[in-house]
Every structure is written in C-alpha cells, then in structure tokens.
Amino acid sequence: MSVAQSLIRSARFRAEREPDWRRLEQIVTKTERRGLRSLSLDEAQALATLYRQAMASLSVAREISLDRALLAYLEALCARAYLAVYAPQRRLRGLFSHLLVYGIPGAARRLFPLILVGYLILTLGGVAGYLLFQDDPTWYNTLVPTSPDDPRGLNSSAAELRSVIYDGADSEGGELSAFAAFLFSHNTRIALLVFCLGIAVCVPSSLLTFYNGMAIGAFVALHESKGLLLDITAWLSIHGVTELSAIAIACGGGLHLGQAVLFPGELRRRDALRRNARDAVKLALLAALMLIAAALLEGFGRQLVQDIPARLTIGLSVGAFWIAWLTLCGRGEAP
Amino acid sequence: MIWRRKTKDAKPQRNPLDPDRRLITDFVPPEGVPIRFDVAGLGARLIAQLADILITVAGLIAIMIALVFSDLLPGTAIIVIGSLLFFAIRVPYYSLSEILMNGQTLGKRLSGLRVISADGRTLSAHAVTVRNLMKELEVFVPGTMLLASSQLDGVSAVLLVIWILILGIIPFTNANRQRLGDILAGTYVVMLPKPVLLPDLAEAPVSEGSFSFLPHQLDHYGRYELQTLEALLQVNAASLNRAALLRHQSNLHKVAQTITNRIGYPTRVPEDQAGAFLLSFYRTQRAYLESRKLFGDAREDKFHGSRDSQPSGPS
Incomplete structure (x- = not known):
C-alpha cells in the first residue's frame, strides 16, 4: 500500500514529514557530539527551522495520531532538539566578567542593609566576647576553638603570644602551608554554614556569626590583657578586614534567604526563595572570593610584613579596595 | 514544614506510553508546545552523584601522584595545590561542568541525566550555581560529617541524622523529585530521551x-x-x-x-x-x-x- 493511497491520515502525516525529522535528528546528534560550533551555516539554519517544524508536528501528532512509535519518537526528538537549540550560548569569560563588573557589586549594593546587619551581629558578638573575657578570663577556653599544639592560650606569656604574631610560630611549614591550612580553617567553614543555614529562618546564621564575633572578642581581650592590643590589631587587620567582612557578607546573604522564608509576601515560599537566591548567591560568591584573597594575604602578607604601621596600612587599603569595587563598579546599565 | 501550599501541585502524571515513569507536565519551551520529559529517578541521580565523586576524587589523586613523582614543585606547593583542588572538585567542578556541558556533569552523562531550567528557557549560570551551592549543604557537609561520625557526641549525631532526614525527604514531597537546590534554582533533573523511530x-x-x-x-x-x-x-x-x-x-x-x-x-x-x-x-x-x-x-x-x-x- 503506497503512502498516497493510505487512508489513515496520521500515516500520511508521518510519511510526509519523516525525512525532515531524520535530518533534524542527524543535526542534533552532530551538535551533541561536537557542539554548535561544528555546524555549517546551512545546518545551523536548518536546525532552527526543522526544530520549529518538529515542535509543530509534535503538537499536531498529539491531537490526530494514535501511533505510539511516532509519538514516542517525536517527544524524544523534540526534547533533544530543544536542548540543542536552547543550550547556553555565553562564553565562560563573558560570564565571569559580567559577574565581576555587574553581578556582584550590584547585589552587594542592593543588599547593603543586610550586610550591615551582618557586621552589626559580628561586632555585637565581639563586644560580648570581650566583656565576658574581662569578667572571667576562663571564658576564653569556651569561646575560642583551640587545638592542643596551639601556643596561644590563657597560660601563654606575652612573649609567646608575641612570637606567634611576629614569627608565625603557629605555622611551622612557612607561607604556603599556612595558606593551605587556612583553606580548611575554621572561618571558611563558618562562612559556608552561615550562608547555607540562612534558609532556616535566619536564626542559625545569626547565632553562628555572633559566636564567631565572640571568639574574636575573647581573642583580642586575651592579647590586650598581656599589653599587645596594637600588635594584635595590626596582625588581625592584614587579613582580618577581608576575612571578617567575608563572614559578615555571607551572613547578609544567609539573612536574605531567611527573609524569603520569613516574609514571602504575595509569593509562595519557594518562589520567594528563588527570587531572593538571585542576589544571595552573588553574595556567597563574593564571600568565597574574599576568603581566597584573605588566605593569600594571610599566607604571604602576614609573614613578609612585620611592622605594625605597614600591616595596618595593608589591611585598611585592602578594605578600601573592596569598598571601592563594590560601590563604584558597574553602576551603569548592564548590557 | 515551612512550605505552605497556596496552590496545589499538579498530580504526578504518568507517561501514557509507559506508566512506570513520571512526567514533567509544566515544562513549556518558548515555542509553546509542552515537552514531557521523564523525571529522573532518585536511584539514577544517586548513581550519577557517586560516579561524580569517584571521578573527581580519582582525578585529584591522579594529579597529586603525578605532581609528587614529577618532582617539579616543592612539597609545600604540592600541599597548596592539593588543598585548592580539594575545593575545586566540589562546587566549582559541578557548576562549571554543568555550564560547559549544557546541564550535565560527567556522572550525569554516564547515567543519561540532564539538568533543565523549569521555566523552559536556557539553563542559566545562576541556576547552576545555586543548585550546586546547595549541594554543599545537602551532600558534602553531611557526608564529611558522616565520615567523621565516630568523633561526634550524642547531640551532634542526632542533629546530623535529622539534617540528613529532612533534606532527604524533600525530593519525595514534590512530584518532580526536586531537591532543595533544584527548588531554589528552578531546575529539574530529567532523563535524556533517545529518539528511536519504529516503523509505521x-x-x-x-x-x-x-x-x-x-x-x-x-x-x-x-x-x-x-x-x-x-x-x-x-x-x-x-x-x-x-x-x-x-x-x-x-x-x-x-x-x-x-x-x-x-x-x-x-x-x-x-x-x-x-x-x-x-x-x-x-x-x-x-x-x-x-x-x-x-x-x-x-x-x-x-x-x-x-x-x-x-x-x-x-x-
């Protein structure tokens, strides 16, 4: 029975269009194997046209055809063609530069109040830790996570503390391994958790940030009690400006997520979360970037630069750099 | 649960051609013809995840061994590179491979899965980043804690179990088997269909x-x-x-x-x-x-x- 005589409408429909589908399948397979770039101009144009034709065929076939083989094939073909046609087109470099110029600074400006709240929680924690230490120095052991081989502790002498600050006695293997140690350090984990836990209605984020502030407050108070306030400030500032800011920013991002759960407004909570995640994630990326920068500063800068004014200058100028980037960059319309 | 439902989710629809499969029903590309992808099973996704972990860890170890034996770098530098790579095989590996390979990691490619954007548009770099950042919370942090579980005290162990349970239950509470990261990013994980045309x-x-x-x-x-x-x-x-x-x-x-x-x-x-x-x-x-x-x-x-x-x- 030839096609023209076939009485079944859906069989004629299929026979008329099958060569086009086959060609589309061939182009899609080529795209999947070797990428859109490997297509010639003809093939690229054919891909767009044939894809739309196949979608139209699918729409019609669902209405008129009961041919299971045809329906399954068209569904699969259209799905794969869709994925080939709507593949991400942007280059990685373009993505990164857009993120650095527009994405991150814009998000930081929009969420500035929340970042401020993050700083506030951190500062409050610091003050609380400081006051607790003044009240009873044994709080230090509770608040500051210590390892057994850490020379710093309640019983350390001023000379021991000083040696950590200036000779790097806490890192035996020199700059690079200090950098490595940092990546696994306490603060990186804190920043990550602070961000992710924001989704649980802000509470764990705020608590962790507060606790981290307390540890720093007690740490500073310990050094102050040994008369090393200026030294420890300079020591902390060289990377701490960046590192603590990263925690405050991660906290701001976490709070933004928590906000969506607490105050979804007109939206469903999941939709509110999706909306807020756009900016919150950029803050998380910013925090990650700053933590890597802090690791570099800690690994190299802190060992190479030994006097107080230079340490303070570096710390503050790095801070000024972050502020300048986040406030000034990408103010225009994003392309 | 913190999820309040204002509109009821559509009932999970079964594939009319194969009733054992779940279908995504609300996926509409810009052409306006709904495409019904098969929802990826959680087993396939678990296998893809395990394959990814194996691949990345094996790659990491291979690079480290090559570095150690090549003698090009001092020991400390190797430690630094190792620790950087250890972070790179987590969120960055998954995000970059899903951006570059159009919604697939190596493990997903092996098990024929794909990430698509729920709104029918191009999968955005933002969505990929979100779903993989949340993977840190859902897979890696509990996973590493589980590996170190012998050192946990009672309370932390209970908290860890609750954490894993809650995040593990979320995919079962919605028809399209989205984990928390998928919900936040607005993505689905689907089976990649194979077009086979049988004769008429x-x-x-x-x-x-x-x-x-x-x-x-x-x-x-x-x-x-x-x-x-x-x-x-x-x-x-x-x-x-x-x-x-x-x-x-x-x-x-x-x-x-x-x-x-x-x-x-x-x-x-x-x-x-x-x-x-x-x-x-x-x-x-x-x-x-x-x-x-x-x-x-x-x-x-x-x-x-x-x-x-x-x-x-x-x-």
Whole structure:
C-alpha cells in the first residue's frame, strides 16, 4: 500500500514529514557530539527551522495520531532538539566578567542593609566576647576553638603570644602551608554554614556569626590583657578586614534567604526563595572570593610584613579596595 | 514544614506510553508546545552523584601522584595545590561542568541525566550555581560529617541524622523529585530521551489473507488497548531466539482469540494467521479511533462507554 493511497491520515502525516525529522535528528546528534560550533551555516539554519517544524508536528501528532512509535519518537526528538537549540550560548569569560563588573557589586549594593546587619551581629558578638573575657578570663577556653599544639592560650606569656604574631610560630611549614591550612580553617567553614543555614529562618546564621564575633572578642581581650592590643590589631587587620567582612557578607546573604522564608509576601515560599537566591548567591560568591584573597594575604602578607604601621596600612587599603569595587563598579546599565 | 501550599501541585502524571515513569507536565519551551520529559529517578541521580565523586576524587589523586613523582614543585606547593583542588572538585567542578556541558556533569552523562531550567528557557549560570551551592549543604557537609561520625557526641549525631532526614525527604514531597537546590534554582533533573523511530505499522505490508471489520466491532477498544497491541506487534520477530519466537507467536494467537471473542468476529482465526489478523485489526481500529478523535470523541480505553459508572471487570 503506497503512502498516497493510505487512508489513515496520521500515516500520511508521518510519511510526509519523516525525512525532515531524520535530518533534524542527524543535526542534533552532530551538535551533541561536537557542539554548535561544528555546524555549517546551512545546518545551523536548518536546525532552527526543522526544530520549529518538529515542535509543530509534535503538537499536531498529539491531537490526530494514535501511533505510539511516532509519538514516542517525536517527544524524544523534540526534547533533544530543544536542548540543542536552547543550550547556553555565553562564553565562560563573558560570564565571569559580567559577574565581576555587574553581578556582584550590584547585589552587594542592593543588599547593603543586610550586610550591615551582618557586621552589626559580628561586632555585637565581639563586644560580648570581650566583656565576658574581662569578667572571667576562663571564658576564653569556651569561646575560642583551640587545638592542643596551639601556643596561644590563657597560660601563654606575652612573649609567646608575641612570637606567634611576629614569627608565625603557629605555622611551622612557612607561607604556603599556612595558606593551605587556612583553606580548611575554621572561618571558611563558618562562612559556608552561615550562608547555607540562612534558609532556616535566619536564626542559625545569626547565632553562628555572633559566636564567631565572640571568639574574636575573647581573642583580642586575651592579647590586650598581656599589653599587645596594637600588635594584635595590626596582625588581625592584614587579613582580618577581608576575612571578617567575608563572614559578615555571607551572613547578609544567609539573612536574605531567611527573609524569603520569613516574609514571602504575595509569593509562595519557594518562589520567594528563588527570587531572593538571585542576589544571595552573588553574595556567597563574593564571600568565597574574599576568603581566597584573605588566605593569600594571610599566607604571604602576614609573614613578609612585620611592622605594625605597614600591616595596618595593608589591611585598611585592602578594605578600601573592596569598598571601592563594590560601590563604584558597574553602576551603569548592564548590557 | 515551612512550605505552605497556596496552590496545589499538579498530580504526578504518568507517561501514557509507559506508566512506570513520571512526567514533567509544566515544562513549556518558548515555542509553546509542552515537552514531557521523564523525571529522573532518585536511584539514577544517586548513581550519577557517586560516579561524580569517584571521578573527581580519582582525578585529584591522579594529579597529586603525578605532581609528587614529577618532582617539579616543592612539597609545600604540592600541599597548596592539593588543598585548592580539594575545593575545586566540589562546587566549582559541578557548576562549571554543568555550564560547559549544557546541564550535565560527567556522572550525569554516564547515567543519561540532564539538568533543565523549569521555566523552559536556557539553563542559566545562576541556576547552576545555586543548585550546586546547595549541594554543599545537602551532600558534602553531611557526608564529611558522616565520615567523621565516630568523633561526634550524642547531640551532634542526632542533629546530623535529622539534617540528613529532612533534606532527604524533600525530593519525595514534590512530584518532580526536586531537591532543595533544584527548588531554589528552578531546575529539574530529567532523563535524556533517545529518539528511536519504529516503523509505521499502518504501512507495513499485510502478508496474506484479508480481514474486514464492521463499525460496531470497532467500538470496544480505546487508545490504551490500541497502543498495547502496537507494542506487541512492534516486536522484531527476526531478533528473537526459537523459544522466545514460539512464545511470541502463542501470545499473538491468544490476543487474537481474545479480540475475536470480545468484538464478536464471526470466524475463527487460524494460528498461523494471527499476526496478519492483528495487523489488519490494528489498522482498521486505529483509523476508526483517529477519526472518532477528530470528531471530538477521544476514547482513552475500553471503559470509554461507562466512564460515569464504575469500570467493570476485565473483558
């Protein structure tokens, strides 16, 4: 029975269009194997046209055809063609530069109040830790996570503390391994958790940030009690400006997520979360970037630069750099 | 739960061609024709995840061994590179590979999965980053804590179990099996379908004999039975071994008998003509049902006449 005589409408429909589908399948397979770039101009144009034709065929076939083989094939073909046609087109470099110029600074400006709240929680924690230490120095052991081989502790002498600050006695293997140690350090984990836990209605984020502030407050108070306030400030500032800011920013991002759960407004909570995640994630990326920068500063800068004014200058100028980037960059319309 | 439902989620729809599969029903590309992807099973996703972990860790170890033996770098530098790579095989690996490979990591490619954007548009770098950042919370942090679980005290262990349970339950609470990261990013994980076009039975030559059917004999069945019959007839007899071929032929005969009984076909169909009978019945029935459908009378299955009353027992 030839096609023209076939009485079944859906069989004629299929026979008329099958060569086009086959060609589309061939182009899609080529795209999947070797990428859109490997297509010639003809093939690229054919891909767009044939894809739309196949979608139209699918729409019609669902209405008129009961041919299971045809329906399954068209569904699969259209799905794969869709994925080939709507593949991400942007280059990685373009993505990164857009993120650095527009994405991150814009998000930081929009969420500035929340970042401020993050700083506030951190500062409050610091003050609380400081006051607790003044009240009873044994709080230090509770608040500051210590390892057994850490020379710093309640019983350390001023000379021991000083040696950590200036000779790097806490890192035996020199700059690079200090950098490595940092990546696994306490603060990186804190920043990550602070961000992710924001989704649980802000509470764990705020608590962790507060606790981290307390540890720093007690740490500073310990050094102050040994008369090393200026030294420890300079020591902390060289990377701490960046590192603590990263925690405050991660906290701001976490709070933004928590906000969506607490105050979804007109939206469903999941939709509110999706909306807020756009900016919150950029803050998380910013925090990650700053933590890597802090690791570099800690690994190299802190060992190479030994006097107080230079340490303070570096710390503050790095801070000024972050502020300048986040406030000034990408103010225009994003392309 | 913190999720308040303002609108009810659509009931999980089953694939009409294969009722064991779940379908994504609300996925509409810009062309406006919904594409029904199969929801990826959680087992396949777990396997893809494990494969990814194996691949990345193996890659990391291979690079480290190569560095150690090449003697190009001092020991401390190797430690630094190792620690950087250790972070790179987590969120950055998953995000970058899903951006570069259009929604697939190596593990997903192996198990034929794909991430798509729920709104029908191009999968954005933002969505990929979000779903993989949340993976840190869902997989890596609990995973590493689980590995170190011998050092946990009672309270932390209970908290860890609760954490894993809550995040593990989320995919079961929604029809499209989205984990928390998928919900936040607005993505689905789907099976990558394979386009295989089987021949059109309406055009296959009928070998011998001619059977004809009257309209009232075609009123008994609907789409479901027709397509089940098609699946039976699409079996490629040439690829079967002897035992399977015999079984296939006896199946054809049984089906042919059932159909003749049900529709009241006047003559008995001899066993060697069962295939030809079924093929010509399939054609006539399909032409009939398709024309009924064009007139607005779409028949889903053999209960089409008694939709309002309880479906009665099998024929």
